[in-house]
Amino acid sequence: MEKFQESMYDLIVETSTKLPKDVRRAIKAAKEQENAGTRAAMSLATITNNIKMADDQVSPICQDTGLPTFKIKTPVGVNQLEIKEAIKKAIIQATKEGKLRPNAVDSLTGANSGDNLGAGVPVVKFDQWEKDYIDVKLILKGGGCENKNIQYSLPCELEGLGRAGRDLDGIRKCIMHSVYQAQGQGCSAGFIGVGIGGDRSSGYDLAKEQLFRSVDDVSPNEDLRKLEEYVLENANKLGIGTMGFGGEATLLGCKIGVMHRIPASFYVSVAYNCWAYRRMGVSIDPETGAIVEWAYQDGEFIDFAQDEAEKEVAAASEQEVITLQAPITEEQIRALKVGDVVQINGMMYTGRDAIHKYLSDHDAPVDLNGQVIYHCGPVMLKDEAGVWHVKAAGPTTSIREEPYQGDIMKKFGIRAVIGKGGMGPKTLAALAEHGGVYLNAIGGAAQYYADCIKGVEGVDLMQFGIPEAMWHLRVEGFKAVVTMDSHGNSLHADVDKSSLEKLAQFKEPVFK
Ligand SMILES: O=C(O)C[C@H](O)C(=O)O
Numbered sequence: 423m424e425k426f427q428e429s430m431y432d433l434i435v436e437t438s439t440k441l442p443k444d445v446r447r448a449i450k451a452a453k454e455q456e457n458a459g460t461r462a463a464m465s466l467a468t469i470t471n472n473i474k475m476a477d478d479q480v481s482p483i484c485q486d487t488g489l490p491t492f493k494i495k496t497p498v499g500v501n502q503l504e505i506k507e508a509i510k511k512a513i514i515q516a517t518k519e520g521k522l523r524p525n526a527v528d529s530l531t532g533a534n535s536g537d538n539l540g541a542g543v544p545v546v547k548f549d550q551w552e553k554d555y556i557d558v559k560l561i562l563k564g565g566g567c568e569n570k571n572i573q574y575s576l577p578c579e580l581e582g583l584g585r586a587g588r589d590l591d592g593i594r595k596c597i598m599h600s601v602y603q604a605q606g607q608g609c610s611a612g613f614i615g616v617g618i619g620g621d622r623s624s625g626y627d628l629a630k631e632q633l634f635r636s637v638d639d640v641s642p643n644e645d646l647r648k649l650e651e652y653v654l655e656n657a658n659k660l661g662i663g664t665m666g667f668g669g670e671a672t673l674l675g676c677k678i679g680v681m682h683r684i685p686a687s688f689y690v691s692v693a694y695n696c697w698a699y700r701r702m703g704v705s706i707d708p709e710t711g712a713i714v715e716w717a718y719q720d721g722e723f724i725d726f727a728q729d730e731a732e733k734e735v736a737a738a739s740e741q742e743v744i745t746l747q748a749p750i751t752e753e754q755i756r757a758l759k760v761g762d763v764v765q766i767n768g769m770m771y772t773g774r775d776a777i778h779k780y781l782s783d784h785d786a787p788v789d790l791n792g793q794v795i796y797h798c799g800p801v802m803l804k805d806e807a808g809v810w811h812v813k814a815a816g817p818t819t820s821i822r823e824e825p826y827q828g829d830i831m832k833k834f835g836i837r838a839v840i841g842k843g844g845m846g847p848k849t850l851a852a853l854a855e856h857g858g859v860y861l862n863a864i865g866g867a868a869q870y871y872a873d874c875i876k877g878v879e880g881v882d883l884m885q886f887g888i889p890e891a892m893w894h895l896r897v898e899g900f901k902a903v904v905t906m907d908s909h910g911n912s913l914h915a916d917v918d919k920s921s922l923e924k925l926a927q928f929k930e931p932v933f934k
């Protein structure tokens with residue numbers, strides 16, 4: 423097993439930096455459905471461009487490299503303790519090299535362990551089997567899509583769909599609702615794994631297990647096959663679209679598993695995965711620890727470089743891009759309206775969960791008047807000269823900052839916040855009152871945005887750990903879409919409302 427640690431390192435790097443073939447094909451198909459010049463087409467062009475950049479630079483596709491979760495099958499007699507130790511060492515190395523973001527945070531103190539190890543991190547689950555090789559599957563599922571997982575306890579009452587009973591049609595309603603409630607916040611267009619039955623924990627396990635199935639896999643169970651097809655077809659009629667901007671592609675895959683339950687419980691558990699669906703697998707020789715074969719290798723490999731020309735056409739047909747130089751004036755902000763595409767030059771400051779809480783009862787370490795806050799937890803590496811470099815820097819889900827955002831903008835004179843997934847009524851009211859704007863960047867496009875960052879000018883509040891610190895970033899041509907303006911308009915509220923109306927079309931029984 424000499425080579426096992428190296429094999430695990432290779433598996434981690436491949437998973438974090440290169441999307442599997444089946445996922446690439448699903449993204450390509452989604453792109454082909456969207457009309458050129460729409461926000462959805464522009465978002466998908468950014469996504470495919472990002473996938474290509476991650477390929478070329480062997481860098482994380484998305485800055486949130488998730489909770490590393492390994493599912494391992496070993497022949498009888500293989501030492502599982504040794505396997506776990508080798509995985510931990512490989513994780514430390516991949517983190518040091520910027521292939522994984524340090525993502526393990528002490529839930530009580532907030533301290534980041536810095537090496538991706540911690541209580542319960544990584545997740546390593548073993549099974550034994552009769553075969554003579556080791557099978558290792560890895561999924562790196564980020565926090566934004568994890569937060570959109572949902573578990574239903576049947577019977578229940580669902581907005582838009584009415585009563586969901588303890589039968590196949592009730593299950594259908596839950597799954598349709600799960601896609602609606604995710605909106606764009608889990609970086610749609612996404613994939614869902616569904617677990618029917620079990621208890622609260624085994625139900626979610628079963629749902630996540632489905633995410634290891636190939637996108638092309640067809641369920642051998644006839645009822646589930648029909649349900650998977652139904653959901654895939656009809657969830658795409660909700661009009662949520664990529665990033666929740668509206669559009670044709672909302673869901674790229676639906677896989678459903680079933681297990682027994684106990685009489686009183688009936689759970690439908692849904693695991694939502696963003697488009698950055700990073701899962702890979704290898705089979706390993708138990709003697710040497712070397713990789714014998716990679717999983718998910720069937721079918722055509724889409725190299726998104728081929729899409730270059732197409733992407734340029736889409737970009738050219740876009741509307742005018744408004745350039746904003748930070749610091750930005752109230753007048754410039756008031757001139758913006760939902761749908762405008764802007765590009766930012768100058769400084770922006772990262773701030774996510776820890777910073778927003780901190781700023782609510784402390785002074786800011788820098789003058790934020792007229793400035794831009796970027797909801798982002800980047801992957802950063804320091805070189806030997808002590809200079810920081812951005813390795814990946816896409817937006818994080820903004821709605822988590824809803825309790826603080828409006829107050830902080832007013833307190834410090836912040837004019838723009840950039841994030842993804844949109845914010846709620848409290849922030850919308852503050853944008854109108856104070857003269858602020860919410861800009862939506864493309865979730866997961868961590869290489870694309872890292873490329874717009876021309877320098878790291880400083881960092882504050884490092885005690886919160888790399889992803890949560892306040893990084894001072896000098897940017898050029900950082901593009902985003904105005905999705906909430908200072909005139910009370912929110913694209914997110916509009917898409918939510920229209921998708922709820924569309925969801926109601928699916929109220930009548932289908933599977934009797
Ligand atoms: O933690 C992050 O950087 C992003 C997160 O995965 C999210 O989707 O909000």
Ligand code: SF4
Nearest residue numbers: 484564566609696866
């Ligand atoms: S930012 Fe988006 S793409 Fe990245 S892990 Fe979160 S949900 Fe996935």
